[in-house]
Amino acid sequence: MAPLGARADDLPIVQEVEFQPLGAQARRIAQSLKLLGQPLTVDEQAKLDAAVDSTGGPAAVKAIQQILDARCLVGVEINPESRVKSAPGPAEPKLIQNGWSVFLVKVHNEAGVTAPLVVESPNAGPIFKRSTNASEPKPSIGKADVLQRWCDVAMYDDRPMVRRLSGLPLEYRIVQIAARDEGRREAKLTFSVGQGSQDLGFRSDVDILFSVEPAVAVTLEVRDWDGRPTTGTFLFRDRLGRVYPSPSRRLAPDFFFHPQIYRADGETVLLPPGEYQVEFGRGPEYRVASKTIVVPKGTRHHEGFKLERWINLAAMKWYSGDHHVHAAGCAHYESPTEGVTPDDMWRHILGEDLDVGCVLSWGPCWYAQKAFFDGKVHKLSTAENLMRYDVEVSGFPSSHAGHLCLLRLKEDDYPGTTRIEEWPSWDLPVLKWGKEQGGVVGFSHSGWGMKTRSNAIPNDEIPPYDGVGANEYVVDVVHDAVDFISTVDTPIPWELNVWYHTLNCGYRTRISGETDFPCIYGERVGLGRVYVKLDGKLDFDAWCQKLKEGRSYVSDGHSHLVDFQVGGRNVGEDGSELNLPQPGAVKVRVKAAAMLAPTPTLETESIRSKPLESQPYWHVERARVGGSRRVPVEIIVNGQPVARREIEADGSVQDLELEAPITKSSWIAARIFPSSHTNPVFVLVGDKPIRASKKSAEWCLKSVDQCWKQKSPAIRESEKEAAAQAYDVARATYRRIKEESADE
Secondary structure, eight states, X not given: OBOTTOOOSOOOOOOSOOHHHXXXXXXXXXXXXXXXXXXXXXXXXXXXXXXXXXXXXXXXXXXXXXXXXXXXXXXXXXXXXXXXXXXXXXXXXXXEBTSEXXXXXXXXXXTOOOSOOEEEXXXXXXXXXXXXXXXXXXXXXXXXXXHHOXXXXXXXXXXXXXXXXXXXXXXXXXXXXXXXXXXXXXXXXXXXXXXXXXXXXXXXXXXXXXXXXXXXXXXXXXXXXXXXXXXXXXXXXXXXXXXXSOGGGOOTTSOTTXXXXXXXXXXXXXXXXXXXXXXXXXXXXXOOEEEEEEEOSSSEEXXXXXOOBSOOSGGGTEEEEXXXXXXXXXXXXXXXXXXXXXXXXXXXXXXXXXXXXEEEEOGGGHHHHGGGXXXXXXXXXXXXXXXXXXXXEOSSTXXXXXXXXXXXXXXXXXXXXXXXXGSOSSHHHHHHHHHHTTOEEEESSTTTTOOOSXXXXXXXXXXOOOSSSSSTHHHHGGGTOOSEEEESSSOHHHHHHHHHHHHHTTOOOEEEEOOOBTTTXXXXXXXXXXXXXXXXXXXXXXXXXXXXXXXXXXXXXXXXXXXXXXXXXETTSGGGEEEESSOEEEEEEEEEEEBOOSSOOHHHHHHHHSOTTSSXXXXXXXXXXXXSSEEEEEEXXXXXXXXXXXXXXXXXXXXXXXXXXXXXXXXXXXXXXXXXXXXXXXXXXXTOOOOOOHHHHHHHHHHHHHHHHHHGGGSOHHHXXXXXXXXXXXXXXXXXXXXXXXXX
């Protein structure tokens, strides 16, 4: 092993090297260095050209080595037994914070190996462990590990380089190193050409003491569409498409599983000097803009960014929310802080322009994150953006029956419990407890366990009920214990099938939208949203109440169905109920808007070609009509489309008026499938309850049996009798509804 910080004056000249392949490779090295933004100097390039363009011979071979050796951080020798040993080269070990530095590696390959040359470093190991299993032991990575893992190291094998060694006695490879911190930092680099190739005595290791120059502090002026300071999302890439700052070295509030970062007006990002392409915006209601910036050498720089909206729902009193966001677990930082703080989550909520963000504590992080729950809106909240901590019942004894979102809680500990393990082992008691304290409660990621082979909505297949979505919902809805089921974060046929069936039976559960960040979707918060209409200013309690009452629609944020009304009755108003004395047609009105690129791209075509059970589950591109810029708005009566109008997805808000025939008591909704969906208006003909489908009642009855078969083994014996009685009530109710329903 080379001594710490040792530098060699030169590397040994390798003799008996063929000139032509070495010259050709030297050309590729020069081209690659130029491509990577760290070209040879004019003098170096001139000398290399002279050597390569000569007639060859030992003098030219030596000259090429002398020119390239000066750029070598490490010299690697592969002996005839394929053992690898490493030594420091003459290149100055100098890095720049948050940037990639490029060095050469001289490879003397006596064994003629043609495997790839691999570099590893304990200082470049993963900082954080991803886990969704609450029973797993805590990760062993602590604050000291985070300090030590300060760099990224990678061999550059893309064109014009080749991935494998050539087998020639001499060649040069390129190693890239990025640094998170400024100052002096030591890294251990280990080179190998496959299992068992490391030399004995750790001679394949080389310890190098780097000097890391500070990056440039780039201050961002971030202005909203109206000129006010705001927070935006930014994605910085260099000419090679590399993302800055390096994601794998990020610490909160920047997330290592994101390419983007979030910055408020006046905040900074540390960038090495160079040219960058910047994409910026603020959630799906904004256009994604692009700008090229050049960061000069120095200590400080300033760049301005003006954001542009294509639609402003809050100005129309429709307030967006994502009620299922986590600050720990899954992709999050589990160590050393057991998740991230409210300050970190607040930045992401602002950066994606969520009017309401609900941060839910759950099993893996329960005891650490529940400290932030106080039964009210968080103090960081503003008049325009709210954040509140509440609960997802996940990793609890009842989780097998379906994960639950409990919003607007006053108390987050189930009565008589001090540990998760003491909570009920089925959902109904938990839902009732949440509602009794004024909470708004429902099921998370509803489609899990509800898979059917058919994508028809509704369809007659009985799902397996073997997951953690809206499984026990088919029972709990009978007991008036469910305010909503969640959508957008699981396949749309699985989510909507159970909802449509229970609506056909006369139940009035609403849908809401969520992301389950960062467990189902880690890309950003707010990929799944619910938009809630308020008459007054933004208020969390009122927002939850209107969500419960269904004065809302769900969306991926790229299409919108605003002010939906049937026969003059607004969705969510007066129980969303419209009374007709007799059958007849009703006028349906909605303001519809969507945003698509004028023509499909390869990326968007790949989304459209995916099956509905593949992410992204809800996406406006899936709704695009052929190669046009249009999407269809459908009116749904009892689960079936009865009217359709195509609109231009150019961002304009378009007033639509359609007509729906009503032959019996029914529910009516609008959708842009699979991108947005309103909650229903319930039309009662002659004051009769909705009994839209005998098949739906039969489906629900069979589903209760299937759910009991799957879930009862995990219900505690002490609770099983009460659960069996609740399931029996559901069976009896669906039998009665079936008798009251007409054949289709």
